[in-house]
Amino acid sequence: MVMDEKPLVSIVIPCYNQGHYLRETLESIEQSTYPYLEIVVVDDGSTDSVSQQCIFDLKGYLVKQLEVKFITQVNQGPAAARNNGVRLTTGEFILFLDADDKIDPTYIEKCLWILMKYPNIGFVYPSVQHFGARDDVYHAKPYSFEDLLLDNFIVVSSMIRRRVWEEVKGFDVALSGYEDWDFWIRVGAAGYIGYWLREPLFFYRRNDISRLVVDNNRRKILLKEIQKKNKQIFDKYFGSEKNNKKKLKYKLKQKLSYYKWKIFVLYVRLASKMPSTYKEKLKRFIKPIIKKIFKYEETGYTELVQDQVLEKNEIDQSIETDYSYKRNSRYIQVMSTNLPLNKKNSILFIVPWLVVGGADKVNLDLIQKFIEKGHDVHLFTTLNHEHPWHYRFKEKIVNITHLGNNFISLNELLDYVNDYIQAKKIEIVQMSNSQLGYQIAEIIKTSNANTKIVDLNHMEEPYAPFDYFRYSVRYKNWFDHRVVITPYLKEAMIRKYGETAERVTVIPNGIEVPTSYDSTSYLLKNENEIIEIGFVGRMEEQKQPIDFVKTANIILSRCKNVHFTMVGDGSLLKAAQLLARSLSIDSYIDFLGSSNNAPQIMKEKMHVFFAPSLREGLPIVGLEALSLGIPIVATDVPGWSDLIDNGKTGFLSPVNDCVRMADYCIELINNKVLRESMSRKGYEFVEDKFSLNKTSQVYLDIYENLLNS
Missing domain, CATH: 3.90.550.10 (Spore Coat Polysaccharide Biosynthesis Protein SpsA; Chain A)
Structure with missing residues (x-):
């Protein structure tokens, strides 16, 4: 043909x-x-x-x-x-x-x-x-x-x-x-x-009831029918009746395969009838058992190993020594003739995953704004992950590829990235916190000379074993521009990591701000007798959920007109619940787990937002709280200190000082006028400085300047 x-x-x-x-x-x-x-x-x-x-x-x-x-x-x-x-x-x-x-x-x-x-x-x-x-x-x-x-x-x-x-x-x-x-x-x-x-x-x-269900119920009969029809094929691979040893081995493997299938079907049917929280717990427990004992491939498969270390790893070495681009010319030719009409820039986001979190919310909001402004947007993820926010992103963007899920061959992955960039005529690659993205930046630039790479860094973590500020130094020459979200981070990138001022732009995280202060509904909520103090974030050490519970205990020893809500999941969730139970305050704290509806929960319930974090970038959840008119009590660390005007839109406390944090919360609990004053000022601050429409345009201006330079 x-x-x-x-x-x-x-x-x-x-x-x-x-x-x-x-x-x-x-x-x-x-x-x-x-x-x-x-x-x-x-x-x-x-x-x-x-x-x-x-x-x-x-x-x-x-x-x-x-x-x-x-x-x-x-x-x-x-x-x-x-x-x-x-x-x-x-x-x-x-x-x-x-x-x-x-x-x-x-x-x-x-x-x-x-x-x-x-x-x-x-x-x-x-x-x-x-x-x-x-x-x-x-x-x-x-x-x-x-x-x-x-x-x-x-x-x-x-x-x-x-x-x-x-x-x-x-x-x-x-x-x-x-x-x-x-x-x-x-x-x-x-x-x-x-x-x-x-x-x-x-x-x-x-x-x-379906044809597949009916056929599965007749599996043994149908299998015999297929074996009889294709006898020569089965005999070739598993031996004829004369070769009894090979035939017996096949029959044993066939029975094992059948019972593995039955066990897995039973597991799926049981899991499908459970609430989602129990389903996830069952999956975490039983998946490794099925995989190790039964070696059933439906439970998992080999993935591209991505070791998160600051030093060069096997992927870097393979790129340097083994990779040579094999261009899929036919695919590029066919797809490049099918580009959307009347679009502005073609922008490719490269991110690690799609999960519930501030960085992903920033990416989701930027993608939405870029599309609204007439740009053609694409998305790659780089880690093998379940990507719980996949469908939230899919509502906005059609072209999503999960590289880490789809490829086990690094060379094949690199070929796909290069083919895709050329087929879609990608002009801008917007990277954010992707280790593999950094590692393949050189390949992207050398194979696609006209494509510009912009890197976004959310947070410096100098005391952590791994952070993207330090990791990015090795790859910075392949970036055409760098973006950070606070002036502090720009100063650190220049002073500690050798960047030049003109290559770094500060663009704070932006959000969609309610159209007016009245639409936040804070004044109506402020009439409530019971004051709700809320936490939204990952239940991990960085966010200090244990300090939230400790502080709640201090507050409850001095106030009774207060209740607490914690939204989020993570490794410390169970510890936080156990601590609340041991302090006999668990009836005062609602642990809601992970939620895609956190902003609505904040708007409907919370009078005060409490964030005892060890460190932050520029917390998107804090911006959401202020935009909803919710005063904030947080730790005095970069990120929160960039966001909160101490004493005017919230309070800043030393890290791990639960007594001080409790004092600030109690001051807000007991002072309705102060809550309203901070509420209004917080809304006005975010509306003026962090409107998504304004911050997204700064990105687009950078792209335009790079493409015209």
């Missing part, structure tokens, strides 16, 4: 009585970052009137400005529906998608990057995000044909080359189930290998 400069992807969707989900499926395809698509929906003789009407209503539906093809056949099953659908398409690549499932916008593009890079790869299969009756992730495993004969870890909604489907003559319509497993076995036997795309970019709708 001649390779088209705009290769077509054919999406085939069998539909039997699932027409009511079909619009969602098509809408997810419309969001795809890859534009050259054709779609065929095969109505496999639906009998449900609602499904039939939904399919009828979608006739003429456009995806990527191309009309979706609909065909109807007498019910023959999904295998025949897929085969018949493929025969009506012409694409170089094929993606099968069921009518009730969805895909991530980047799924097709990422599959194509692999298939265009590696001619020997026949198909790409993803990890799976379940939704509906279950909310969890199925991680597959690296491709092994022998493992595939034991258990099917490849979903049908994988992307294949057309020639693969043609060579194996599609799905076997004679099978009574597991026709996809049979298909992948025949593909592997024909010499084609698969590539595991580790990100869960395929969304599989789980229902209590």
